[in-house]
Amino acid sequence: MKSAVVVFPGINRERDMARTLTLISGQAPVMVWHADPALPAGTDLVVLPGGFSYGDYLRCGAIAARAPIMDAVRSYAARGGLVLGVCNGFQILCEAGLLPGVLMRNAALKFICRDVYLRVERSDTPFTRGYNAGQVIRVPTAHGEGNFIADQDTIARLEAEGRVLFRYAAPDGTLDPVWNVNGATNAIAGVLNDNGNVLGMMPHPENHVEASLGPTDGRGLFAGLADHFKQAA
Amino acid sequence: MARTTTKRPARVRNTRPARKPKARKTNRAKISPSLVAAHGLSAEEYQRILALIGREPSITELGIFSAMWNEHCSYKSSKIHLRTLPTKAPWVIQGPGENAGVIDIGDGLAVVFKMESHNHPSYIEPYQGAATGVGGILRDVFTMGARPIACLNALSFGAPMHPQTRHLVAGVVAGIGGYGNSFGVPTVGGCVRFHTRYDGNCLVNAMAVGLAQSDRIFYAAASGVGMPIVYLGSKTGRDGIHGATMASAEFGDATEEKRPTVQVGDPFAEKLLLEACLEIMAKDCVIAIQDMGAAGLTCSAVEMGAKGGLGVTLDLDAVPCRERSMSPYEMMLSESQERMLMVLKPEKKGEAEAIFKKWGLDFAVVGKTTPTKRFIVRHRGKIVADLPIKELGDEAPVYDRPHLEAPPKPVLLTAAAVAPPVATADALLRLIGCPDLCSRRWVWEQYDHVILGNTVQRPGGDAAVVRVGDDGPKALALTTDVTPRYCEADPFEGGKQAVAEAWRNLTAVGARPLALTDNLNFGNPERPDIMGQLVGAIHGIADACEALDFPVVSGNVSLYNETNGRAILPTPTIGGVGLIDDFTKSATLAFKRENEAILLIGETAGWLGQSLYLREICEREEGAPPPVDLAAERKNGDLVRALIAEGIASAVHDVSDGGLLPAIAEMAIASGIGAELDRPPIAASAFWFGEDQGRYVLTVEPGVAETVMARAHAAGVPARQLGLTSGDALTLEGERPILVARLRERFEGWLPAYMAEQPA
Numbered sequence: 006m007k008s009a010v011v012v013f014p015g016i017n018r019e020r021d022m023a024r025t026l027t028l029i030s031g032q033a034p035v036m037v038w039h040a041d042p043a044l045p046a047g048t049d050l051v052v053l054p055g056g057f058s059y060g061d062y063l064r065c066g067a068i069a070a071r072a073p074i075m076d077a078v079r080s081y082a083a084r085g086g087l088v089l090g091v092c093n094g095f096q097i098l099c100e101a102g103l104l105p106g107v108l109m110r111n112a113a114l115k116f117i118c119r120d121v122y123l124r125v126e127r128s129d130t131p132f133t134r135g136y137n138a139g140q141v142i143r144v145p146t147a148h149g150e151g152n153f154i155a156d157q158d159t160i161a162r163l164e165a166e167g168r169v170l171f172r173y174a175a176p177d178g179t180l181d182p183v184w185n186v187n188g189a190t191n192a193i194a195g196v197l198n199d200n201g202n203v204l205g206m207m208p209h210p211e212n213h214v215e216a217s218l219g220p221t222d223g224r225g226l227f228a229g230l231a232d233h234f235k236q237a238a
Numbered sequence: 239m240a241r242t243t244t245k246r247p248a249r250v251r252n253t254r255p256a257r258k259p260k261a262r263k264t265n266r267a268k269i270s271p272s273l274v275a276a277h278g279l280s281a282e283e284y285q286r287i288l289a290l291i292g293r294e295p296s297i298t299e300l301g302i303f304s305a306m307w308n309e310h311c312s313y314k315s316s317k318i319h320l321r322t323l324p325t326k327a328p329w330v331i332q333g334p335g336e337n338a339g340v341i342d343i344g345d346g347l348a349v350v351f352k353m354e355s356h357n358h359p360s361y362i363e364p365y366q367g368a369a370t371g372v373g374g375i376l377r378d379v380f381t382m383g384a385r386p387i388a389c390l391n392a393l394s395f396g397a398p399m400h401p402q403t404r405h406l407v408a409g410v411v412a413g414i415g416g417y418g419n420s421f422g423v424p425t426v427g428g429c430v431r432f433h434t435r436y437d438g439n440c441l442v443n444a445m446a447v448g449l450a451q452s453d454r455i456f457y458a459a460a461s462g463v464g465m466p467i468v469y470l471g472s473k474t475g476r477d478g479i480h481g482a483t484m485a486s487a488e489f490g491d492a493t494e495e496k497r498p499t500v501q502v503g504d505p506f507a508e509k510l511l512l513e514a515c516l517e518i519m520a521k522d523c524v525i526a527i528q529d530m531g532a533a534g535l536t537c538s539a540v541e542m543g544a545k546g547g548l549g550v551t552l553d554l555d556a557v558p559c560r561e562r563s564m565s566p567y568e569m570m571l572s573e574s575q576e577r578m579l580m581v582l583k584p585e586k587k588g589e590a591e592a593i594f595k596k597w598g599l600d601f602a603v604v605g606k607t608t609p610t611k612r613f614i615v616r617h618r619g620k621i622v623a624d625l626p627i628k629e630l631g632d633e634a635p636v637y638d639r640p641h642l643e644a645p646p647k648p649v650l651l652t653a654a655a656v657a658p659p660v661a662t663a664d665a666l667l668r669l670i671g672c673p674d675l676c677s678r679r680w681v682w683e684q685y686d687h688v689i690l691g692n693t694v695q696r697p698g699g700d701a702a703v704v705r706v707g708d709d710g711p712k713a714l715a716l717t718t719d720v721t722p723r724y725c726e727a728d729p730f731e732g733g734k735q736a737v738a739e740a741w742r743n744l745t746a747v748g749a750r751p752l753a754l755t756d757n758l759n760f761g762n763p764e765r766p767d768i769m770g771q772l773v774g775a776i777h778g779i780a781d782a783c784e785a786l787d788f789p790v791v792s793g794n795v796s797l798y799n800e801t802n803g804r805a806i807l808p809t810p811t812i813g814g815v816g817l818i819d820d821f822t823k824s825a826t827l828a829f830k831r832e833n834e835a836i837l838l839i840g841e842t843a844g845w846l847g848q849s850l851y852l853r854e855i856c857e858r859e860e861g862a863p864p865p866v867d868l869a870a871e872r873k874n875g876d877l878v879r880a881l882i883a884e885g886i887a888s889a890v891h892d893v894s895d896g897g898l899l900p901a902i903a904e905m906a907i908a909s910g911i912g913a914e915l916d917r918p919p920i921a922a923s924a925f926w927f928g929e930d931q932g933r934y935v936l937t938v939e940p941g942v943a944e945t946v947m948a949r950a951h952a953a954g955v956p957a958r959q960l961g962l963t964s965g966d967a968l969t970l971e972g973e974r975p976i977l978v979a980r981l982r983e984r985f986e987g988w989l990p991a992y993m994a995e996q997p998a
Contacts, residue, residue: 014598015506017422021691024708057420060506116415118686147419147686212688217822218705 053094066096095205112188135229339791364409384448438801478573544631650861653921715749733778740814749816761805840933844924
C-alpha cells in the first residue's frame with residue numbers, strides 16, 4: 006500500500022500516522038508538503054492527519070482546505086482514490102467540500118482527550134473490512150471541536166445511504182448520550198462521502214496499534230486497507 | 239549556582255503606578271529617582287550603575303539594566319544559596335546555567351528538561367498566562383536541540399470557596415491544554431492543590447522534557463568575532479514590556495490593571511519555530527542559540543555575549559516589528575513570544591534563511607559579535623546603549639539577604655493527641671473525595687496525553703512513563719511533587735520531602751531516578767522569615783539530592799508571590815526524571831488480581847502532624863511534618879525497584895498525601911478489585927492515615943509474600959503484610975465494608991461537580 010501523508014503547517018500527528026502506516030502496511034508513507042502541487046504517482050491512500058493546521062485560529066481546517074495540495078487531493082478523490090482524514094484531517098475534508106457537515110465545538114466546550122468506544126456500523130468498505138459490523142472498538146479521541154453537525158436532510162441521507170461508519174457508543178455497543186464524547190448528531194464519529202472513497206473520523210485509530218502500550222483496536226482500520234490493496238494487486 | 243535567565247513576566251508592585259514608566263519616547267529623558275524606582279531598581283543599584291558606566295544612563299540603558307538586574311533574571315536573592323545544591327553526577331551533561339539541564343541516558347541519547355513558573359501572568363490572565371508558560375518552557379528545551387516529548391505541570395490554587403478559584407482553574411487548565419495540544423506534545427503528568435494561602439497568587443509551574451542526541455546539544459554561548467546574530471520567529475510587538483521586572487514585586491489591589499503586561503501565546507508559531515530550529519540544527523548552521531523569553535531581546539543578546547566572553551552589537555532597524563514606530567526602549571524590553579536569537583555560521587546563512595522562509599517565519603540579521611565585551615545598541619544611526627556586557631549578565635548584583643529560621647513545630651505524633659472524630663470508613667470516604675486527594679481526571683482529560691504515540695503510563699499513576707524513541711526499549715519516568723504544608727511547618731524537612739517524594743514516585747513505576755529540576759516558589763525575600771523558608775528549603779533539597787544521588791540540573795526561582803503582605807505556602811516544586819530500561823516492565827498502581835498479598839514497605843509510626851487527615855477530618859493544621867529518613871528512603875526504594883524489575887511486584891503505589899488507606903483505596907479504584915485488610919497494630923487512625931515517609935504498598939503472589947518479607951528484613955527494610963486483594967469492597971476488620979464503586983464515585987466526583995457549579 007503506497008500511502009501519502011499530507012503535512013500542513015501546524016499538523017502534529019503526522020509522525021504518529023506515518024509510524025502506524027509503516028508498522029502495519031510494511032511501507033513508509035511519502036510525506037507530502039502542503040505547498041506541493043501534486044501527489045506522488047501511484048498513491049493508493051491519501052491521509053490527512055490530525056493537528057492544528059494554521060493554528061486553527063480561523064474555523065478548524067478552513068485554511069488548510071485551500072492549500073495548493075488540496076486541488077490534487079480533490080481530483081484524486083474524484084478519480085475514486087481513497088482518502089482518510091483523522092481529527093483535523095476530518096475537519097479539513099469538511100471544509101474542502103469532500104465530506105458533508107461541519108465539526109462544531111464539543112458540547113462540553115472543552116478539549117477532551119479520552120479513550121472512547123466506537124461501534125463499527127459496516128464492514129463492507131475498504132476502511133472497515135478489518136472489523137465486523139457491530140464490533141465495538143476502543144480508540145482515543147483528542148479534540149476540542151469534534152461535534153458533527155449537518156442539516157436534517159444531510160443527516161437523513163447519510164443514515165439512509167449507510168455512510169455513517171463509526172458511532173460513539175457504550176462498551177457494549179448501545180447508544181447512550183453519556184458515551185457520546187462530543188455531543189455529535191446521531192453520535193456520528195466517522196462518515197463516508199457519497200462515493201464511499203473518502204472517510205473522515207474524529208478519533209485516532211493510529212494511536213491504538215501497539216500491544217505494549219495498551220489496546221490495539223486501531224489496527225483493524227489500517228490492516229483492512231492494506232488487505233484491500235493487497236487483494237487489488 | 240548560576241541559573242539560566244528565565245523568560246517569565248511578571249508581577250506588579252503595589253507601591254508602583256500601574257502604568258509603564260512614562261519614558262519610552264526619547265532617549266534623552268531625565269533619569270529621576272522615581273523613574274529608577276519605577277524600574278524596580280533600588281537607589282543602591284542605581285549608584286552601582288552610575289559607578290559602572292561613569293555617566294547617567296539613557297532611558298534605554300536604564301530599561302536594559304532593570305531587565306537584567308531584576309530578581310527574575312538575576313536570581314540576586316537566591317544565587318548564593320542555590321550554589322549549595324548538588325548538580326553533578328557522571329550522567330549529567332549540563333547542569334544549571336543553560337536554557338535547560340541535560341542528562342545522558344545511554345545509546346547516544348540525552349534528555350533535556352526544565353521547569354519554570356508563570357505564576358503572576360497566570361493570576362492576571364489565566365489562559366494566556368498558563369499558555370505562554372508552557373510555550374516558554376518548550377522553547378527552553380528545543381533551543382538546546384531537543385525535540386519535546388512530554389510536558390508536566392504543578393498547579394496551586396486558592397481555597398475552592400474563594401471566588402476567583404474556579405475561574406483560575408478553568409483558565410489555567412484550558413491555557414496549558416490550548417498551548418501543548420496545538421504544539422503537539424503530550425502533557426502526561428502533574429499535580430494540583432488547593433489552599434487558601436494561594437487565594438491571591440496561584441502557582442503555575444510548567445515542565446518540559448525533550449530528547450536529543452547527546453553529541454548534538456546547542457548552547458547559548460557565542461563564539462567567534464564578527465559572526466552574524468540572527469533574529470528568528472514571530473515579529474516584535476509592544477506586549478509584555480517590563481514583564482520580568484514586574485515579576486519582582488508583590489501584588490496589590492491594582493493587579494487587574496496589569497493585564498496588558500501578559501503576552502499572548504501563539505502555539506502555531508511555536509510549532510513552526512520548533513520544526514525550523516531542529517531543521518537548521520540538523521544542517522549544522524548554528525553556533526549558539528538563545529530563546530527570547532523574559533526581557534526579550536535584551537536578555538538573550540546579553541546572555542550570548544556574556545557567556546561567550548564577547549561583545550554584541552545590535553542594529554534595531556533590522557528587527558522585524560509588528561507595530562509601527564516602536565522605540566528602542568520598547569524593542570529591547572518587549573516580551574513578544576515565539577522568538578529566537580542565533581549566532582549562525584556565516585557560510586550557512588543562505589541555507590538557514592531558506593529553511594525559515596519555508597516555514598513562513600521571520601529571519602533577519604540584527605547584529606554581530608564583537609571582541610569588545612560591550613553591549614552596543616544602534617537605532618537610526620545613533621548609539622542608544624553602550625554597556626559592559628559581563629556586569630549586565632553573569633556579574634549582576636548578588637545579595638545575602640537576612641534570613642530567620644522559624645522555631646520547630648511541636649511533634650504531634652500520638653493517636654492520643656488526635657482523637658478520631660469519625661469512623662475509619664467515613665474518614666476514608668471523605669478524604670478520597672477531598673479537593674487535594676480526589677481524581678484530577680477533569681484536568682488531565684483536557685490535555686492531549688497520547689499524542690506522539692509513546693505514552694506508556696497516562697496521568698493518574700505515581701509517575702508518567704514515556705517511551706524513548708519509537709521503539710524503546712527504554713522509557714522515561716516523569717513526575718512533579720511538593721507538599722507545601724510540610725514546607726510551611728518546617729522548610730528544611732519539607733524541602734527534603736519534596737525531593738524524596740519525587741524519587742519515590744519514579745521508583746514506584748520501576749525507574750532509576752536520574753536528576754531533577756526545581757521550581758522554588760516563595761513570598762517576598764526581603765522579609766527575613768520568607769528568606770528563612772527559602773534557605774531552609776534549599777538546604778533540605780540539597781541534603782536529599784546528595785543522599786539519593788539525584789542532582790539538580792536546572793531550575794527556576796519565583797519570589798514575591800504574595801498579595802497585600804500575605805505570602806503563599808512555600809512551594810519548592812520538584813520535577814523528577816528517571817529511566818526504565820525496559821518500558822514493558824514498568825509497574826502500575828492498579829491491583830492486578832484477587833487473592834494477592836498486599837505488603838507495606840517502610841516504617842509506620844503513625845505520624846499525624848500536618849497530615850491531610852488532621853486537616854480534612856479533624857480541621858487542624860498543626861504539628862511538625864513527617865521527617866524523611868534519607869538512608870531508609872534509599873534502602874526501601876532500592877528494594878521496591880528490584881522487586882519490580884524481577885517481576886515479583888504486580889502492583890506498586892507510593893504512600894503519600896492521606897496515608898496508607900487512601901493509597902490502598904486508589905489501587906482498588908484503579909482496578910475495581912477490593913481488599914481484606916487485617917487489624918492495624920497501632921491506633922487505626924494513626925496507622926491508616928499517618929503520613930510517615932519512605933513507604934510503598936505493593937502486591938505479590940501469596941506464595942512469595944513470606945520470601946519477599948524475609949528479603950526485606952535481610953536488607954534492613956521494614957515490611958509487613960496488610961491483607962489480601964479480594965472482592966469488590968475494602969473490608970477492614972471491625973469496620974463496615976466500603977464498596978470500591980462507592981470509593982470511585984467519591985474519588986471522581988468532587989472536581990467535575992465543583993467546576994460545574996456557577997461561579998460565586
